Amino acid sequence: GEVRLAVATNFHEAAERLSEQFAEATGHSSRISYGSTGKLYAQIRHGAPFDVFLAADQERPHLMEQNGSAVPGTRFTYAVGKLVLWSPDPEAFTDPVAFLREGNFRRLAIANPKTAPYGLAARQTLENLGLRAALEGKLVRGESIAQTFQFVATGNARAGFVALAQLRDDHDGGARWEVPDTYHDPIAQQAILLERGRDNEAARAWLEFLASREAQDIIRQYGYDIPQSPE
Amino acid sequence: MSPEWQTVWLTLKLAGITTALLMVIGTPIAWWLARSNHWLRQPVAAIVALPLVLPPTVLGFYLLLLMGPEGIVGTLTKTLGLGTLPFTFAGLVIASVIYSLPFTVQPLQNVFSTVNERMLEVAATLRASPLDRFFSVVIPLARPGFLTAAVLTFAHTLGEFGVVLMIGGNIPGETRVLSVAIYDHVETLEYAKAHLLAGGMLVFSFLVLLTLYLINGRLNNGNLKS
Amino acid sequence: MSPEWQTVWLTLKLAGITTALLMVIGTPIAWWLARSNHWLRQPVAAIVALPLVLPPTVLGFYLLLLMGPEGIVGTLTKTLGLGTLPFTFAGLVIASVIYSLPFTVQPLQNVFSTVNERMLEVAATLRASPLDRFFSVVIPLARPGFLTAAVLTFAHTLGEFGVVLMIGGNIPGETRVLSVAIYDHVETLEYAKAHLLAGGMLVFSFLVLLTLYLINGRLNNGNLKS
Amino acid sequence: MNEPGILARVAIGFDRFRLDVDLQLPGNGVTALFGHSGCGKTTLLRCIAGLQECAGHLYVNGDVWQDGTTCLPVHQRPLAYVFQETSLFPHLSVNGNLNFGYRRTPAAQRRIHPQQVIDWLGLSHLLDRRPERLSGGERQRVAIARALLTSPRLLLMDEPLSALDQASKRDILPYLETLRDSLDIPIIYVSHSAAEVARLADNIVMMDQGRVVAEGGLQETLARPDQPFALEHDAAVIVPAIIRERDLQWHLCRAEFEGGSLWLRDDRQSETGTRVRLQILARDVSIALAANHEQSIQNLLPARVMDMAAEHRPGMTTVRLQAGKTSFLSRITSRSAHQLGLSPGMEVCLQIKSVAIVE
């Protein structure tokens, strides 16, 4: 059978890789649509033909469970995002907190806290450092975590909070600081079986596969944590 | 067909069908707007321009609401046994048509309003019926407007993206068009692929446009300035 | 000013300035395209239409590259002591100008090409210099084209979104415009707010457009059909 | 309603102008429409063609074109219209323009064919040309040809020859005459040129400020010494005659009419026996008390003074005379009339300097 996946953009590469493995393991094929979590949510609410939703947060899967667009009880956290303060310039900072506190830069990029979970985490981090008010005027907001990355990568922002999953060791060197997860609520990315996929064998198989050890290894490779005990 | 070519083909199909449909739909609207003295003329003209004002994604969102299973249009299409339109190619076409309507209607209306009334009168005295006059006099005289309308519509549908993403759902081989694919590549940091697709699209479009303009220039050869 | 009104004001400012600039920039380009016989005419015409072809976000991405500190334009603006353009209002204006250029140039070019050469000759024999002829003859005769160009440009800048999002960085009071705000509301499921803003924008735009068309209709009063 | 002829009752008002016309015109032949600039000639033609909405009715040779209930749209009225101003399609070549109406005329109704008009109007070297590359006169000729090629059943011509030089007019007029005779259709012809009118028209309608101020057959109307037409300088009579004799050496011919005969130039080389129409301008006719053969004026006719009328402009008198059964007009100074003692009934000698065959 075939499973139609709606996948939050930040998980794109991992999802591609997973679906290859999934096909090998089960013989099912998958067709993946990407989009921001908010957009995918709106689409699913209005009849988009997806079987499984891999969101970038836990809020929207939770909502879906309540409003009947998803199958209750199928929700689980498949990955936990890791936030990184990054600048392509290796000289940019050695002590990240001092760097932020001194504020010797024009622009700092974060994702829009309203639309992207990584943005929310970034804001919480700044709050915990007591720097939110001081830096407010220097923030530029990317609509998605991808846009935020582009702001930084093109040099238009001195540094920015991006997802670890976005950084390639090979060519995205520079200065980086993996933000300890004590600075922000966990960026729990949840998956859920949608109503349309209720009777799709392949869909259930995919969710099963996503929770498997094999899958978790792959997910880790792409810069995510795996939750200690899936909810 | 490889997924890339599938996307290219889908894109061209969408832009082509949208442009063709809009030429058919837009021409009578533009003609009416340019020629009528009905009191509804100005309101309709204003409404035609409105799809432009909304951000494409937002327009897409409202179309989704309308055409979704609970929307007015969706209820209608369902009772007609057509299913719902979002996430189908047909849905994409309809959304593109709505979104690009102003790009077709405005240039046409514009050029229609400059067509010399006398030429229509002459044609009438030479036995041409209203429809005949339209095809044998208005269309040739309004050719630069048709060219502009077609170019704007086609190019805009190629680059159109927000609406398509929202209504189409980015489903490979079904509703994923080039603009969405390039966007995806940029979003997922696959810059090399993005550059390739964007560059290819630019070169291709440039060549198509250039050819069009050259042909048009040849046809004109100074004749439309009179 | 409350953030909402700040956003509205910023949006109108951006659309207004972009439209005004484009009228100034687009008019000579359109005139040259419509009247010249230079061999570069068709290639330039094709290039002018190109910004349309790319998805706005992608165009925004490339502009980000170009105008960023390592881009050609960025290097230039930096050496000129202007800093870099992204995330500034000036940068937004420049991006909007580039993106909306075809909407200004194409309708103008179009209507310029239908201006009767004879009228320019007559004006010349009545002592009007080329510039004078342009203002006293071409502009009045081409008025429907100017209206269309201005409406398309203004509306498109209002709704424009991908480029603005990319170049602007969504800074409240500086680069957050209405389209971005509505988009945000849709993304975050704040549908009531989205409906309000979108509805307001539609009603406002409708009224503006209607007024424009009514005034234009009054001015025309059948005079442009001759 | 089923009678031949044109019945036109047309009313329409603009801001400061009102056209109100009730006309009855014969079903064939040329009606000349005369009048000052702005008197409503073009407006009347437009109403007849259906280009201008108006109140009233219009019957053409038995067909209803407009009445209280119906109003045929322009393209269903089998008419052709030569506009006052150039009206060629700029997007078509001369050939394309000519064929526009021809192609739309059902083959069975075609009575005029492209090659004919191209020859008549001298267009063969222009066929591939775009209108903007034609001279003013060339454009006008193409417009006439295009109109004729629809083989109309009513021909409306708004100053069709005004852009043409004398020579072109001289070349084209005979063809218009041929057309008038062979097509057997009514032609309404707006012209400011008395010469054209006298030559072509069978009927005259004089308009002023949107109303018809006079109308009638050419001969009767022209032979009225108090004629209301602004012709004055060009007042003339038209005399039907038959060619009786030709003087090949001197290129002259003799035309006989009821009441005498006249020598004239053998322009057309008409066979003896041909029926012709002679135009004799009042200004070419002088009056002598007795015949004097020792002068270059060779056409001397005994005639009787019928009546006399002073002209609109002082100092001139138009005298109507009769030779046999034929009326002539003579335009002389009032002083001459007085000095010669002219009075109705008096026998005199007409001296006719110039005669033209107009048909």
Add this chain to the structure above:
Amino acid sequence: MNEPGILARVAIGFDRFRLDVDLQLPGNGVTALFGHSGCGKTTLLRCIAGLQECAGHLYVNGDVWQDGTTCLPVHQRPLAYVFQETSLFPHLSVNGNLNFGYRRTPAAQRRIHPQQVIDWLGLSHLLDRRPERLSGGERQRVAIARALLTSPRLLLMDEPLSALDQASKRDILPYLETLRDSLDIPIIYVSHSAAEVARLADNIVMMDQGRVVAEGGLQETLARPDQPFALEHDAAVIVPAIIRERDLQWHLCRAEFEGGSLWLRDDRQSETGTRVRLQILARDVSIALAANHEQSIQNLLPARVMDMAAEHRPGMTTVRLQAGKTSFLSRITSRSAHQLGLSPGMEVCLQIKSVAIVE
């Protein structure tokens, strides 16, 4: 180069047409440009106006408009152009059209003012009208007025009166004459109407297929019996004369010229002593061997036959005669000429039926 007058050497080729003209025209007065449709009249005017690029040079009353190195753009040439086809600005009212050029003429150079031309051309009731709401003749009058209001130093008129009826022409022509005399500028006037030309022109240029085939002063040219002009029917001489006597009862006046005097209508009510220009059409002049006073033709002049020429069209002969020092033309049938035995040197009596004052 600093001499008055117009020196124009103009060459230009279209696909199938070549204009090649070398003209020297006087620095004031009216030059009539004559020729068949398509002979290049409009093209010549366009070259002079600078609307058509061409090779050659152009000097106007001492100013260089074009030569090898310079070429003044149109708007810097102090000329006015009345186009052959209507050319009003559709976006301006009649008033706006009139003012277009007037506003752009430096106040110090204005010699003609709106109220004047509005009165001359009868436009006062049209001022607020849009061009599309005018009749053909009204449009043409507005175009003339608009051109005049630039107070040009060279006036180019391409068939300006062809859309007008006789009455309008009669009203407008005197003003054009006044203009010609008062402005002291050259006017180049394209017309197909011999009457207009004879009335206005001082100079004639005849073109054929892009070349000048004849040119010269009006009087000399018209008095050539073999005149190359396509006037024929309208051949005429122009005779300068002085009003000597007025007969108020009969509305006549007597004009004296070198070699006699003529009675004519006292149209203009000119005072005695006024200098006038008489136009005498060859067709109005007949020849008798002796004077016959018992006829309506009252102008009988003794004259001598100078020479005779057969016309282009067979059967007619143009005879040049001299009365005193003044030349006359008479157009008679060749048979009359033969029968009267006319030959150079013979003394005859001219019978002149009609004389017009043209100035």
